Amino acid sequence: MxxxxxxxxxxxxxxxxxxxxxxxxxxxxxxxxxxxxxxxxxxxxxxxxxxxxxxxxxxxxxxxxxxxxxxxxxxxxxxxxxxxxxxxxxxxxxxxxxxxxxxxxxxxxxxxxxxxxxxxxxxNYLTAYLALLHCGAAKPGERVLVHGGAGGVGLAALDLARGRELEMYATAGSDEKCRRLEALGVVKAFNYRTEDWAQASRSALRGAGYHLILDPLGPTSFQKGLAMLEPLGRIMCYGFSSLVEGQKRSLWKAATKVLTASKVNPITLMNENKGVHGLNLAQLxxxxxxxxxxxxxxxxxxxxxxxxxxxxxxxxxxxxxxxxxxxxxxxxxxxxxxxxxxx
Ligand SMILES: NC(=O)c1ccc[n+]([C@@H]2O[C@H](COP(=O)([O-])OP(=O)(O)OC[C@H]3O[C@@H](n4cnc5c(N)ncnc54)[C@H](OP(=O)(O)O)[C@@H]3O)[C@@H](O)[C@H]2O)c1
Known part of the structure; x- marks a missing residue:
């Protein structure tokens, strides 16, 4: 073979x-x-x-x-x-x-x-299905932010969201990708290279937050995402693509990002009514x-x-x-x- x-x-x-x-x-x-x-x-x-x-x-x-x-x-x-x-x-x-x-x-x-x-x-669809619907339990009327909206999982999540009365938002790495995401029904797509997506989200949502965030980026976006959750909001962590710097690995840079990643405090989660959920198909x-x-x-x-x-x-x-x-x-x-x- x-x-x-x-x-x-x-x-x-x-x-x-x-x-x-x-x-x-x-x-x-x-x-x-x-x-x-x-x-x-x-x-x-x-x-x-x-x-x-x-x-x-x-x-x-x-x-x-x-x-x-x-x-x-x-x-x-x-x-x-x-x-x-x-x-x-x-x-x-x-x-x-x-x-x-x-x-x-x-x-x-x-x-x-x-x-x-x-x-x-x-x-892509198994991941999106488990993140959005099975574990993320997105319900009609909820606002959902999908990081990496233009990637395979991101677009699968948008596809699965169709007809479920969800208000979908996304981030992507270019204006062109954002324009195409909005043409697919995303309420607002944020180009994370040219604007701070959390700040831009706050003004787009008039101070409100997200009920669910799908986050495959890892250490660089997690803390901001947590801060953007509504009470009883959930963040689904299923990747760490922000550790990839180029076509070869830099263990030093990756390790630095991992070590400086924010830790989750269960008491804070309880007091703020927020949920964090991990998902790894390879372990499922x-x-x-x-x-x-x-x-x-x-x-x-x-x-x-x-x-x-x-x-x-x-x-x-x-x-x-x-x-x-x-x-x-x-x-x-x-x-x-x-x-x-x-x-
Ligand atoms: N846990 C699981 O079971 C599971 C399963 C499937 C996928 N995932 C994760 O979900 C994420 C998306 O996967 P995918 O297959 O949908 O991706 P993909 O289709 O291969 O798309 C990759 C996109 O990710 C963005 N990106 C972010 N950081 C990047 C970097 N350092 N280098 C290159 N591209 C980067 C780029 O979009 P922009 O230009 O818009 O940033 C790129 O176009 C990955 O982190 C992957 O590991 C996890």
Whole structure:
């Protein structure tokens, strides 16, 4: 089996294509021929060497794929028989020709949904679903701020918010991204490079705050977010992209940001009626029922046309394609999802 591996931590040019051994299927596993693999920010962090959940090197990144079931274990449900078109979450190794996955990570997709679109769903939409609706429990009438609004998770959250009577706000890194977010229904998008989003929020909300903040940035935004919460407001922490300084890691800079990050005081949280919630999909793979239920729900929404992932662009599923995709994301050029597709 051919995989696109990271042999050592470094810039996007480190990717190499290698033949790797394909393990036997367990009775409840399927083997999927990969047609498209989603690229996630976590893949960049893993390549740099800033991702604690990454397996030992060399490994292939890739947390999600879409493709066709090639082979099914003896106890796999008939709905995932060979030939079925599917999307799946994966624990790494998605940048490959084929991948083995337990059946509860896999859901069928209809003919009407192309592989590129399906590969954009599992990670971004699972994260957004859990952050916005499951843990964040956003309710009609609430004001929600989404940091990184123009990224894959940010746009998935906006997509899932449609029709729920939520007042959505966002931050992004350029006026162009903010303009596009507002065209999608965001009440106000703040360009965090040219204005202090917290100050600008206060004037936009006339002194009021947010009921829910989705925060993948980490130490640099957390304290301001906490201060911007309404009573009984929640902040969902699911990333630390502000620790990424460029295409290579700077452990010193990252460690400084982590060490100077604000600590949460439970008594203050109690007195101010505020909630802080962490979310890490990589540590949720053991929650089979939750995973199956959430993936099943996303599969239905996708089949019904109720969610429509924003695809920014595709690159070939090759070492050179993976390198270009990672460079594109480092340069923050994406509005939506970047996907690797089989040539
Ligand atoms: N905990 C979980 O389970 C989980 C799951 C999925 C994703 N995440 C996290 O959610 C965040 C967004 O992921 P994603 O896949 O949606 O991202 P993405 O589509 O790859 O988008 C990346 C965007 O993040 C922004 N950004 C912020 N800091 C950056 C930096 N240092 N370098 C490059 N870009 C930076 C840029 O937008 P602007 O120009 O607008 O700033 C960039 O376009 C990441 O922190 C990721 O690790 C967490």
């Amino acid at each position: 051919r995989a696109i591996v990271i042999p050592k931590n470094g810039p996007p040019s480190v990717f190499e294509e290698r033949e790797v051994e394909d393990r036997r299927l367990a009775p409840k596993d399927v083997r999927i021929r990969v047609e498209a693999a989603g690229v996630n920010f976590a893949d960049l962090m893993g390549r740099i060497g800033l991702y604690p959940d990454a397996p030992p090197l060399p490994y292939a990144p890739g947390y999600e794929v879409a493709g066709v079931v090639e082979e099914a274990g003896a106890q796999v449900e008939p709905t995932l028989a060979p030939g079925t078109r599917v999307m799946a979450t994966t624990r790494f190794w998605g940048y490959a020709d084929a991948i083995r996955a337990p059946q509860h990570w896999v859901v069928p997709i209809p003919e009407s949904v192309d592989f590129t679109t399906a590969a954009a769903v599992p990670v 793979f053991t929650q089979r029922d939750l995973h199956r239920e959430a993936m099943g729900r996303l599969g239905t929404l996708l089949s019904d046309g109720a969610i429509r992932p924003t695809i920014d662009c595709v690159f070939p599923l090759t070492a050179a394609g993976a390198a270009s995709a990672h460079e594109y994301l480092h340069e923050r050029r994406n509005f939506g999802k970047v996907v690797l597709v089989r040539g």
